[in-house]
Amino acid sequence: MTNFFEFIQVLREVTNSQIKTNDFDQCLITGPSYVIKQKRRKIKKAILTIDLNKTVLIEALKSKVDLILVYNFENLEKINLIDENLEKYKHIIENNILIYKIPESWTYSKGGLNETLTEILKLEIEGVFQIKIGKNFQPYGRICSPFKSQIRYSLFLNMISDKLGLKNFQYLLVNDTDDIVKKCILLVGKKTQLNWLKRAKMKDIELFLGNGLDYSLARHAESLEINFIDLTYNSIFLGLSRLSKVLLLKCPDVEFIDVRSPLPLFFFSR
Structure with missing residues (x-):
């Protein structure tokens, strides 16, 4: 035993x-x-x-x-x-x-929380997105793109609802719902920080899949022209x-x- x-x-x-x-x-x-x-x-x-x-x-x-x-x-x-x-x-x-x-390493390790969610949401991992924890950077997030290269935001939102079992979740779209989902970052397990959005913008990321979307974060995402979908803690x-x-x-x-x-x-x- x-x-x-x-x-x-x-x-x-x-x-x-x-x-x-x-x-x-x-x-x-x-x-x-x-x-x-x-x-x-x-x-x-x-x-x-x-x-x-x-x-x-x-x-x-x-x-x-x-x-x-x-x-x-x-x-x-x-x-x-x-x-x-x-x-x-x-x-x-x-x-x-x-x-x-x-x-905490489970959040960002190979086969851990964020990689599990990329698999569930049928996202192809293209790289890692590092955030600073204390004095060091850790590869918490994953830079991804949908396996289906022509999936629209309207369908992608429905897929998130189905795959994660979410009846309600918050999102901010600066794009039109008929636009194609392109490169995104998935990083859950920690409340999304403003500086993460800024770094995502520098990498030409159009969509951030994270946690903790509130009024302030939504306004900043809007000003940076980054779409944001809150995967909620149900994803954990x-x-x-x-x-x-x-x-x-x-x-x-x-x-x-x-x-x-x-x-x-x-x-x-x-």
Whole structure:
């Protein structure tokens, strides 16, 4: 049966993580940091989720999981007895459930989140789009073009709705819906920044597929004459689902549960 130490090695392999073998503190939220104790913990059931909200925590307790793999965890410090969030995770700690953050490298690695989405949306990768994280540049995005070279924006929008299972999503078009989709950048997993749009414009990119389209970003995209389609965080769920299938091939004795935890946002209409 797969133990926690073995599982983390597999996760590191499939996400191309550069975390050193014994340096778990970057991603370990709850659980043993010593290898000898990790090898004693068996993993029978695991949850993959975007973040830790009430829905996820309840499901973890109800399903009696051993491990929660979370994509987005703002506080990377290991939860301890004086942590201000202790009450929120009290039952998780009492039930000895491990929490581990999915390495950020999964977002931009080969076969990771952004490459998975290019495959789902039938986009052909032509290159990488680097963004600055701290002092270094990382190849987060993918420069792409549709496999069907003559697909129009109207059809492309419908395809995104179908492939990503989106009934509602935001987009900004400076082109006409009858225009042909040309070169684009796909970069999800982080809120799109203005300087990314500026760099995209320098590369003659006409379309940016990202996250977090708001009024300010829309105005800037409009002024730069860049089309923008917000793939929403539902796209991350699809990536996590693909990741769970890859992990299952490597760890067939572990049961994986995908938990969707959408924000409680609603559309008001009269």
